Amino acid sequence: MNTLHPAPALLRQATRADIPGMHRVRRAVRENPLTSDVIREEHYNPAIEETGRGWVIEDQEGGEVLAFAVGNAQTGNIWALFVDPAHEGRGFGRRLQTEMVAWLFSQGLERLNLGTAPGTRAEAFYRATGWTYLGIDAHGEASFEMRRG
């Protein structure tokens, strides 16, 4: 890939065919990494088809999943927002978040929530993109919320 002129990247809703690519990104991140097999490929299917929806950003040349997000429409929880480390800082996190947040609020939710590891790039990202910091929760995670409007 030419890093000065990266290929265009398409955002679209995730399907079950994307799950291996989503899990590849999930295992590639260095912050908020997977520390066990608690999240496995079979967990994505209900998350994108039953309890919520997922989105991917794919490389339009090779079709590779470069970033993904999954939101839970029942609880308002951000289940996943992950960008391949080689593609951070290209606006993928913001694009995915904008799409996901709009869809979750369109489902009638009043409040969204998420937790992330304190002191990470993700924490700074959430502070910079409209989330309200609530404090450290019982699991030691930085807790955030976003309210409608």
Ligand SMILES: CC(C)(COP(=O)(O)OP(=O)(O)OC[C@H]1O[C@@H](n2cnc3c(N)ncnc32)[C@H](O)[C@@H]1OP(=O)(O)O)[C@@H](O)C(=O)NCCC(=O)NCCS
């Ligand atoms: C956190 C993460 C999703 C951000 O995605 P990204 O595509 O690199 O972020 P973007 O390029 O869309 O940046 C969006 C905005 O956040 C800001 N931002 C990103 N990282 C930041 C940081 N460390 N400090 C301050 N602002 C930051 C950017 O400046 C940008 O603002 P702009 O749109 O006004 O220029 C990505 O770094 C990631 O996947 N991290 C590892 C996995 C992880 O921790 N995921 C969250 C799990 S809860």
